[in-house]
Amino acid sequence: MAEEQQEQQERRKIGEGPGRLLVSLYGLFTVAAGSRSLYQLIAQFHKAPLAYILSAVAAVVYAFILVTLVRGSESARRLALVCCGAELAGVLVVGTLTVVVRSAFPDQTVWSYYGMGYLFLPLILPVTGMLWLRKRSCG
């Protein structure tokens, strides 16, 4: 019984404290990347399909992490960890590609130049996210 209560408390905590700041920022990025990709996919798809599809993928990943952070169960926490890893990989791959093969990206995405246009938050968020989620699992 006590164990169950403890577990419930842990469960609540993923989205609280510093976690609430993460939830807010992931919420922001879900809206930012989502509206950006929607606008671009509708209005200027022909210009840079690859970049815009990537923006949409980024938006989906952000939305997914947001949901898992809010739900906060143990399985959600594991899923969030995997997604943060995928997000970090996405930022690193797209960031590197935009530096090395500039011609492949005629227009910007949230992950271009490692998220420079977004204060490098796309690079910082998954790292802090993973650190936070790992810390939660031990505590």
Added chain:
Amino acid sequence: MIGALTVSVSVAALLLAVWCGYATARDQSTKDWHFLGMAVVSVLALAQLVVGIVELAQGRKPVGGTALFLAYLVGALLAVPAAGFMSLLEHTRWGSAIVTAGGLILAVLEVRLFDIWGGGHG
């Protein structure tokens, strides 16, 4: 007009960020005074939205496109209230940290808004 408002909103947003950052550093949650500050910033952002719409109605065209301009105006209006709402749920220093982030993000939005409008033409 938009230019002056953009500067006012940016300065107010940065002041709010510093104020709440100070609260974060002192391990304090957001208090009534902070929410008053958020209200002031939000009213400025609302004024900006209204003036922006009036300028568009008068036929001015933002360099970066009307849709983008409107989206940023709405985003700028929502940034601080959304942060305030999240800080209501979080009665710790992290509630203040959220508002600090909201203020910084609004300042960045204002810089982008200024570019989308077309710099110093108004």
